[in-house]
Amino acid sequence: MSIIQEISEYLQKGRAKNVKQLVQQALDEQLDPKEILNDGLLQGMMIVGTKFKNNEVFVPEVLVAARAMNAGLAVLEPKLVEVGNEPVGKAVIGTVQGDLHDIGKNLVVMMLKGAGFEIYDLGVDVAPSAFVDKAEEVGADIICMSALLTTTMPKMQDCVETLKERNLRDKYIVMVGGAPVNDSFAKQIGADYYTPDAATAAEVAKKAVTEK
Amino acid sequence: MKIQEFAVTVSKERVCHLIDADPSSELYEEILEELEQMLPIAYEKIQPCAVLEFGDFKDYTSFVKESSTEALYEIHSIGSGMSEWSTSLFQEGNYLGGMLADAIADDYLFQMDSEIQKIVVQMCREKKRGIARRLEAPQDVPMDIQKKAFEVTNAEKEMGLKIKESYMLDPVKSVCQVYLLDSDHTRFCVEHDCTRCQNYKCKLRKESSVCVKVKTEEKEYKIYGSTKQTLYELLLKHGIAIPAVCSGKGLCGKCRIQVLEGEVCPSEEDKRYFTKEEIEKGFRLSCQAYPGTDCTIELSQNHSGKFFVLANEDEEKIVAATPGGEYGIAVDIGTTTVAMMLVEIKTGAVIDVFTAINPQNVYGADVISRMEASNTGKKEALKEKIRGILREGVTALLDNKKVSVARMVIGANTTMVHLLMGYSCETLGVAPFKPVTLDTIYTTCGKMFGDIGTNDFEIILYPGISAYVGGDITAGLYALDFDKRDGIAVLMDLGTNGEMAIGNKDRIMVTSTAMGPAFEGGNIVCGMGSVEGAISSVKLNKDQVLVETIGKKPPKGICGTGVIDVVYEMLREEIMDETGHMDSPYFEDGIVLSEEAGIRFYQKDVRAIQLAKAAVRAGFETLVSKFGVSYEDIEEIYVAGGFGYKMDIQKAVGIGLFPEACAQKIKAVGNTCLKGAVKYLCRENADEVTRQLVKQAEEVPLANDKTFFESYMDSMYFTQE
Numbered sequence: 001m002s003i004i005q006e007i008s009e010y011l012q013k014g015r016a017k018n019v020k021q022l023v024q025q026a027l028d029e030q031l032d033p034k035e036i037l038n039d040g041l042l043q044g045m046m047i048v049g050t051k052f053k054n055n056e057v058f059v060p061e062v063l064v065a066a067r068a069m070n071a072g073l074a075v076l077e078p079k080l081v082e083v084g085n086e087p088v089g090k091a092v093i094g095t096v097q098g099d100l101h102d103i104g105k106n107l108v109v110m111m112l113k114g115a116g117f118e119i120y121d122l123g124v125d126v127a128p129s130a131f132v133d134k135a136e137e138v139g140a141d142i143i144c145m146s147a148l149l150t151t152t153m154p155k156m157q158d159c160v161e162t163l164k165e166r167n168l169r170d171k172y173i174v175m176v177g178g179a180p181v182n183d184s185f186a187k188q189i190g191a192d193y194y195t196p197d198a199a200t201a202a203e204v205a206k207k208a209v210t211e212k
Numbered sequence: 213m214k215i216q217e218f219a220v221t222v223s224k225e226r227v228c229h230l231i232d233a234d235p236s237s238e239l240y241e242e243i244l245e246e247l248e249q250m251l252p253i254a255y256e257k258i259q260p261c262a263v264l265e266f267g268d269f270k271d272y273t274s275f276v277k278e279s280s281t282e283a284l285y286e287i288h289s290i291g292s293g294m295s296e297w298s299t300s301l302f303q304e305g306n307y308l309g310g311m312l313a314d315a316i317a318d319d320y321l322f323q324m325d326s327e328i329q330k331i332v333v334q335m336c337r338e339k340k341r342g343i344a345r346r347l348e349a350p351q352d353v354p355m356d357i358q359k360k361a362f363e364v365t366n367a368e369k370e371m372g373l374k375i376k377e378s379y380m381l382d383p384v385k386s387v388c389q390v391y392l393l394d395s396d397h398t399r400f401c402v403e404h405d406c407t408r409c410q411n412y413k414c415k416l417r418k419e420s421s422v423c424v425k426v427k428t429e430e431k432e433y434k435i436y437g438s439t440k441q442t443l444y445e446l447l448l449k450h451g452i453a454i455p456a457v458c459s460g461k462g463l464c465g466k467c468r469i470q471v472l473e474g475e476v477c478p479s480e481e482d483k484r485y486f487t488k489e490e491i492e493k494g495f496r497l498s499c500q501a502y503p504g505t506d507c508t509i510e511l512s513q514n515h516s517g518k519f520f521v522l523a524n525e526d527e528e529k530i531v532a533a534t535p536g537g538e539y540g541i542a543v544d545i546g547t548t549t550v551a552m553m554l555v556e557i558k559t560g561a562v563i564d565v566f567t568a569i570n571p572q573n574v575y576g577a578d579v580i581s582r583m584e585a586s587n588t589g590k591k592e593a594l595k596e597k598i599r600g601i602l603r604e605g606v607t608a609l610l611d612n613k614k615v616s617v618a619r620m621v622i623g624a625n626t627t628m629v630h631l632l633m634g635y636s637c638e639t640l641g642v643a644p645f646k647p648v649t650l651d652t653i654y655t656t657c658g659k660m661f662g663d664i665g666t667n668d669f670e671i672i673l674y675p676g677i678s679a680y681v682g683g684d685i686t687a688g689l690y691a692l693d694f695d696k697r698d699g700i701a702v703l704m705d706l707g708t709n710g711e712m713a714i715g716n717k718d719r720i721m722v723t724s725t726a727m728g729p730a731f732e733g734g735n736i737v738c739g740m741g742s743v744e745g746a747i748s749s750v751k752l753n754k755d756q757v758l759v760e761t762i763g764k765k766p767p768k769g770i771c772g773t774g775v776i777d778v779v780y781e782m783l784r785e786e787i788m789d790e791t792g793h794m795d796s797p798y799f800e801d802g803i804v805l806s807e808e809a810g811i812r813f814y815q816k817d818v819r820a821i822q823l824a825k826a827a828v829r830a831g832f833e834t835l836v837s838k839f840g841v842s843y844e845d846i847e848e849i850y851v852a853g854g855f856g857y858k859m860d861i862q863k864a865v866g867i868g869l870f871p872e873a874c875a876q877k878i879k880a881v882g883n884t885c886l887k888g889a890v891k892y893l894c895r896e897n898a899d900e901v902t903r904q905l906v907k908q909a910e911e912v913p914l915a916n917d918k919t920f921f922e923s924y925m926d927s928m929y930f931t932q933e
Binding site: 014020055058059060061063064066067070071074097099100101102103104107109110121123124125149150151152175182183184196 | 239302
């Protein structure tokens with residue numbers, strides 16, 4: 001088994017220590033950092049994501065795998081900067097204004113990272129214009145919004161409207177999620193995608209940016 | 213009133229449950245360890261506080277049916293420490309820690325709620341008020357009632373809380389409750405009512421039991437389950453397998469059912485798969501549908517494929533176990549399916565059921581291939597497979613019931629018994645077909661399964677009659693009272709082998725005949741099982757061919773009932789003569805059943821059907837003649853298993869599978885093996901009676917039998933009687 005494969009295997013088992021060690025070893029052996037990232041860390045995370053969607057593994061397994069991925073990334077990141085690695089895409093994400101729940105959003109952040117995205121997490125209670133300003137500032141591809149209450153859902157529409165007002169609607173992919181949100185609501189407010197869970201969100205986001 | 217002292221101990225089990233960490237998971241120990249380390253820090257970060265005040269309800273009276281104008285408003289919070297901690301753990305990449313912190317917070321809030329309920333009741337008592345119910349926003353009342361509660365309780369000043377314009381409390385780990393008061397001060401409905409709550413995926417949802425009436429084209433069943441199970445799970449548990457390609461994740465849209473009565477809220481997935489009108493008519497995806505109340509549902513035609521594993525068709529009521537009662541487990545090990553029932557011995561009442569696919573199927577679909585596998589080194593593996601699924605069944609049946617088991621009775625064909633006991637099948641599969649034993653087998657749970665956390669109960673295996681007429685038939689005979697009846701009856705179990713028995717309390721004769729799998733779509737060119745897209749009905753009218761498929765899907769092949777139909781119709785339209793010879797051009801090219809799908813029924817398919825039906829008919833006639841009676845002397849003909857239910861008796865008679873004179877006597881009786889196992893559990897003299905049945909059963913060997921051979925040749929044709 002190659003060291004890259006080993007990284008993927010250990011990541012899937014959630015062994016942060018081994019992953020960290022192996023990433024370092026791979027770098028010492030002069031392996032391409034991009035290969036370590038794509039074929040090792042991200043590939044492993046993708047397998048875990050698929051297994052989660054197929055009910056083969058549960059939330060805890062995904063959490064520890066992501067933690068292992070993070071440990072590997074910490075070692076790898078400086079090298080990735082050196083070689084000028086481009087992320088799959090850039091995503092601005094947050095929970096909408098008036099809403100303070102962040103667990104769901106945090107899980108999406110975790111899965112998006114695992115799909116190779118660069119993430120700008122604005123936290124909770126984020127004003128519609130703040131999403132747009134940040135996206136403009138960093139040159140994002142996607143804006144992701146989360147809402148846990150029926151009373152905060154309309155803020156998602158406000159953000160889409162803000163984009164339209166500023167003639168930026170077509171520049172960004174807009175994704176929405178959260179307990180009361182569904183497909184028809186997403187269509188109704190003019191968002192591009194609704195996804196029911198974090199693993200699907202990452203999958204759809206990746207597909208959307210590659211097709212963009 | 214303000215409370216700041218709470219005696220809450222976080223439940224580790226519930227925290228794990230909240231994040232989906234199951235004790236069987238490899239990670240469980242690691243998660244527990246992490247949780248142990250986090251808890252002391254959590255207790256420091258948690259700052260519990262609750263405020264309660266009575267207030268008016270006048271702005272909201274239009275939302276409730278009760279006439280009350282007063283409410284008790286309550287807000288409780290644990291402060292911002294835990295949510296801040298969770299967020300920062302997530303940012304560090306410690307996702308497990310972040311989720312655990314969030315779950316600890318939720319469990320704490322949840323337990324505070326129970327503590328507070330006691331105070332709520334006490335406060336209302338003192339005020340001489342009852343509680344009509346607890347209102348949930350936004351289902352029962354608008355969200356802005358949280359603002360009202362916030363003001364009435366003075367939460368800002370008392371607790372330092374804030375409220376957002378969306379009426380969400382800040383910090384986020386805060387909860388608002390509104391109790392609607394009642395002048396009847398004897399009842400206090402303070403609990404959250406899970407049966408009315410629409411948060412079906414809530415991990416803390418409490419179960420309550422429901423009765424679901426299931427209507428199919430043929431029959432109506434009653435099954436019992438809980439509000440916490442989807443209808444799909446409930447049906448599956450009772451042996452009604454509904455096709456679901458996505459295995460119940462709401463993705464394939466195949467498991468649709470129609471709710472005729474009762475409350476089953478539409479899911480998000482339903483909105484994707486059905487129109488508004490269909491949802492109003494009650495269409496749901498069963499894998500996403502939770503029964504809110506007792507209800508009646510109808511299964512569409514496409515589900516009638518794999519039914520009837522159970523003996524439970526006769527609306528046997530499933531009741532709760534009573535402590536101190538005596539219980540037994542009845543088991544039917546079929547070649548394809550396994551069905552188990554937990555039964556109260558005294559009353560025969562069914563407490564719970566378990567069904568599964570026989571996991572030995574990876575070693576072949578029929579008894580012959582299983583025997584071969586056993587003879588080529590897979591004996592232990594086959595034994596472990598079947599014991600594994602039985603162990604699983606016992607555990608599932610006894611789960612949380614605190615009952616002990618007196619005994620378990622198993623009915624199975626001779627091959628299944630051999631494989632279960634780990635006996636060699638070397639002499640079973642070849643002439644003279646000698647089994648290791650046919651006697652009643654007595655063993656124990658400990659010997660068969662090892663220690664599985666139950667008491668060590670007795671296990672009894674039904675005695676068999678011969679290598680091909682096994683304990684499952686003995687069980688059927690016992691279930692149908694062959695030991696008591698004066699009149700003569702026949703039992704038939706038709707699969708790849710046709711097993712038959714005839715007799716009454718004085719005398720019994722049995723036989724077995726090789727049918728081949730034609731009636732299961734087996735050796736038919738375009739044959740298939742009874743699943744979606746299978747042609748199940750055929751009508752011929754001159755040059756026109758009208759077919760119906762299961763689930764009204766584009767045709768993919770033809771199943772057993774379709775096969776009987778097409779043969780019957782070709783005879784009726786006289787495009788096939790009584791010898792089974794199809795007219796030109798059908799003789800050469802077959803008859804086209806579906807042009808676009810290229811489905812044809814060929815001359816060689818007719819031949820396969822002729823062989824199968826002749827085997828059954830000749831076996832039956834030989835048995836009747838050896839027994840020395842005529843058709844008129846037979847009172848009833850019982851057809852066991854799923855085949856009996858699916859078959860159109862008139863057409864089966866039409867192609868000569870059964871004699872015309874017997875048509876009125878044929879009855880579908882379902883899983884007689886399981887029924888026999890239940891009866892064995894409940895009758896004290898069962899051991900003796902079943903041994904007696906076996907002892908008096910005489911086997912009629914058909915090989916080299918002149919009567920059989922002649923009858924076999926005669927039955928090959930489609931002569932009118």
